[in-house]
Amino acid sequence: MPRADLLETFENPYRDREYEIHMICDEFTSLCPLGGIETDAAELALLKGGAPDFGIIRITYVPAAKCLELKSLKLYLWSFRNDGIFYERAVNRILDDLVAACQPARLEVVGDFNVRGGIKSVITARHAART
Amino acid sequence: MPRADLLETFENPYRDREYEIHMICDEFTSLCPLGGIETDAAELALLKGGAPDFGIIRITYVPAAKCLELKSLKLYLWSFRNDGIFYERAVNRILDDLVAACQPARLEVVGDFNVRGGIKSVITARHAART
Amino acid sequence: MPRADLLETFENPYRDREYEIHMICDEFTSLCPLGGIETDAAELALLKGGAPDFGIIRITYVPAAKCLELKSLKLYLWSFRNDGIFYERAVNRILDDLVAACQPARLEVVGDFNVRGGIKSVITARHAART
Amino acid sequence: MPRADLLETFENPYRDREYEIHMICDEFTSLCPLGGIETDAAELALLKGGAPDFGIIRITYVPAAKCLELKSLKLYLWSFRNDGIFYERAVNRILDDLVAACQPARLEVVGDFNVRGGIKSVITARHAART
Amino acid sequence: MPRADLLETFENPYRDREYEIHMICDEFTSLCPLGGIETDAAELALLKGGAPDFGIIRITYVPAAKCLELKSLKLYLWSFRNDGIFYERAVNRILDDLVAACQPARLEVVGDFNVRGGIKSVITARHAART
Amino acid sequence: MPRADLLETFENPYRDREYEIHMICDEFTSLCPLGGIETDAAELALLKGGAPDFGIIRITYVPAAKCLELKSLKLYLWSFRNDGIFYERAVNRILDDLVAACQPARLEVVGDFNVRGGIKSVITARHAART
């Protein structure tokens, strides 16, 4: 299960200026609960949890009081490795977890997933603090 | 004939947040009813239905209550394979079928077709729910 | 001489929805009346009409009642092959001819011409129907 | 079924000089007999013949007495559209058919097929006339 | 543990002609036994087996009596997902397993692994049947 | 008709050293005698000579006593503009004309022609002086 408890933050060193942090992780992988568009039942039994999905996660945020600690973000993204999760849920889940961790002014998560069944999927979700 | 009945949907798991789903299918193919810009009558007789067209279909939508199921979308796009249809109709038809299937907040279809007679065609159509 | 009479149209099959058609012709060629930036008089005598120009023509339009027929557009663009015409005139002439042929809601023509004398030229002209 | 009878040839106009002809077809498509690595039985029933495969066919040959006629080659490659055939067989079959049609000095066929199940396949087969 | 028992083969349909099969898997992932160049002990404890490695596996072979079945190859490569294995061992292990499965005339495995500690590694191993 | 008489040469200024000259013309155009793979009879009547072909001509040679004058080569290649000629003939004809003009140690002509009917053609012919 994705481990939001792994996420750590540090004090934003430049609170009086709005600035933007963009992070790209090319090595995101999780499992597809149903084996996905390209996997049959026999394969699923073998894999105990689903067929592997691969993608790129792009995160862009404007920090408020806290910044996301880079190493903890890496570990958090690794924690999806053996979980079965659909694309839409993965992207929205990451958005929820990061927003909860650092309470940013704005935050966007893009999940850019590899071709499956000849179709590529890119999911984009955004959060903005109420002002 | 394009089989809109193949399209399936699932409940949008994050209804309270507007987010965007973008899907790219590089392997769209259909037939051109008149043989198209590059085919003569003798060839048409041979092909029984028209000269092959190839293209990329890009779909972008903001789901409302329902999301498009990826595997069913693949089958739906495959169902154009042996139908004769013009570019303008194909793109608008896909738009109509997808909107009918999932009633999205917004949906755009781009058909980016291969060069024929030295000319490349890209058709873009959009739907927005009335609010 | 460019042959606007070659242009044909067909009924727009989706009149109640505004959509966009983009066409790219990589194989446009005409002649430069004065031989252009790179040709002297002796060459011009040889060529009977001017030095060859090459370019890409990009057309984007929103159809109203009529769509441009693709094969006739190919023949129309071929008809510039042995005519002497300056870049500015070619682009504006194509715009005028296409607007006259299909009376679109909007239409843009971009002429992206090959380097001559170390300089590349790109001309863009637009038409919008009065509403 | 692939229609080798569609292939036509013409007399090589430069027989006294060995030269090379390379042709690339980006729009090859056929069906996979078993539905392939990404399709289950329900989908197969729908498709009546197998899941679509897409690829690029590259042909390189040194003509002897005859050259392959380009338009007939196009029609021959189109004739695979609704046949179920494995990659290895498709490439070797094309090689056999082209060699039989034009008896070249040398001929190579490369089939460069789209990703299926996260794996891309490229098959290369060659023929050389005995001397 | 990598599951060589998953590998299946089929009869080479064109035994009398030497031809080449090239397969590219962009989605290889395994674990690094020691956590690798970028991971400390605390992270390793979390991951139970090592830090994730990612890479591309390229396989090129000339079949003899048997060809590798594509879907079984996919499952075999998936079976490295949660095993700790060094780059050199992974590439040589894949080479050994594929050679044992299909007894090819020649076979090459290239493992092209993602940057770690600012350094990218590419390992290449080859097998040729004794003749 | 291609005008080989336009070709001019100048004395090779470095005869005692073998060196190589490579020239690329991106703007070659001619007509296809039969209208080609994409044109029907009605279009041919209009064009008086055939459908336009476009391509890149690459010439590589090792000069002996004479070098090809660049400006005359440009005019020579322009002289194909309104002639109907097949790809194989165009490439071999250019080879013959250039060899006759400058008697080189070696000379290669590559004609890399635009896609017609979904197929791209590249023709390569070579000449070497007898020694």
Next chain:
Amino acid sequence: MPRADLLETFENPYRDREYEIHMICDEFTSLCPLGGIETDAAELALLKGGAPDFGIIRITYVPAAKCLELKSLKLYLWSFRNDGIFYERAVNRILDDLVAACQPARLEVVGDFNVRGGIKSVITARHAART
């Protein structure tokens, strides 16, 4: 010294329509008065005027009554070749000279200069006619 007197214009043939002309010169070169970031005094003595700078000049304008004549623009840009001039001055000077020559509705000059001392510089200046 830059020779604005070389610039010539011609009557805008389509005055009643606003359209845009974009020109790119990849071969701009001038000298840096002080030898620039990478040259010492001994080198400067040798060069009599400064170290060479290289860049791309991009000009975009909407003509009013007059268009810039392409060949004269080429000669004007050549006239910077042996003049010492800083980047900021070169771009603003070209802007001033072109505006004076053709009194355009709008005009933009971008100078995109090669890396010096590990730093690349791009300068952008714009003019708009008062209305």
Next chain:
Amino acid sequence: MPRADLLETFENPYRDREYEIHMICDEFTSLCPLGGIETDAAELALLKGGAPDFGIIRITYVPAAKCLELKSLKLYLWSFRNDGIFYERAVNRILDDLVAACQPARLEVVGDFNVRGGIKSVITARHAART
């Protein structure tokens, strides 16, 4: 320690026109105070100050009274080479130092840093003069 005292300026030669200067330095390097995401304590002891970071610094500004002197900017960026500084601080620090040096109308700094632990970071900060 970053040496803001190295920054020099010169009088803006075109004060009456707002124009933009964009500078790209591909060779920025500093040290990570804690050794960063990929370095352990033993390595840090060796490096006396932290693991090396690499990145691209992009600066865009609209000058007011003064322009940044290019050579002094190079030396200023070099002065980060052996300092330990986090990404967020480096970008905001450069912004503060450049603004203090030249009091621009607007200034933006983008720090585009190399992948660490499989994650790339891009930080963007902006300053605008109060008006």
Next chain:
Amino acid sequence: MPRADLLETFENPYRDREYEIHMICDEFTSLCPLGGIETDAAELALLKGGAPDFGIIRITYVPAAKCLELKSLKLYLWSFRNDGIFYERAVNRILDDLVAACQPARLEVVGDFNVRGGIKSVITARHAART
């Protein structure tokens, strides 16, 4: 000073098969003893050791008894960071140090250095064990 003592090795796990290991480090940096082609004396005084050089180091080797340990290689390459060394010496020095450390069958080092004074340098040196 480059610290060859940092290099560590491990036993080659597949000694009976010749295979190749290729490693690419994009983040090599050292200092130029004389300040290099782009730096004057005043700058050198500031930098205490020379102007920074940047490059890519590519290492390819066939291991004999020992393989190079990746993390120790990273530290070894880092140890050039504050040393003054010319390109030719750096590449040959790395070759000597790696050969001494692991006694390979063959080893090649390529140093691909960034542009200085408008000139890029790439140095290649090779070692082969005597047999």
Next chain:
Amino acid sequence: MPRADLLETFENPYRDREYEIHMICDEFTSLCPLGGIETDAAELALLKGGAPDFGIIRITYVPAAKCLELKSLKLYLWSFRNDGIFYERAVNRILDDLVAACQPARLEVVGDFNVRGGIKSVITARHAART
């Protein structure tokens, strides 16, 4: 006139090992004596020496006793700036001058010149010491 006297050398620090040095200068410019393929007499009068040519010079050599000093090579290549010289002569002249200066084991010069009259030219000349 090209100033071969500017070329300086230094002792090859690794004489007992054959290694290769490759240098690329993207900023070569000279003048064409006759104004070249794109310039008429009036322009020549203006330019006092010919129309500007631009190109890339690539030098690859295996040093014997001496290496070419990089800064002096830069100045030597700059010295072609205002000389009229044909492509073939420029490349062979550089080859002669560099060989005379450093007496290498082998040396190759490639001159890759910008498009003139729609044709790009690449000249390659080589020297090998007699052994």
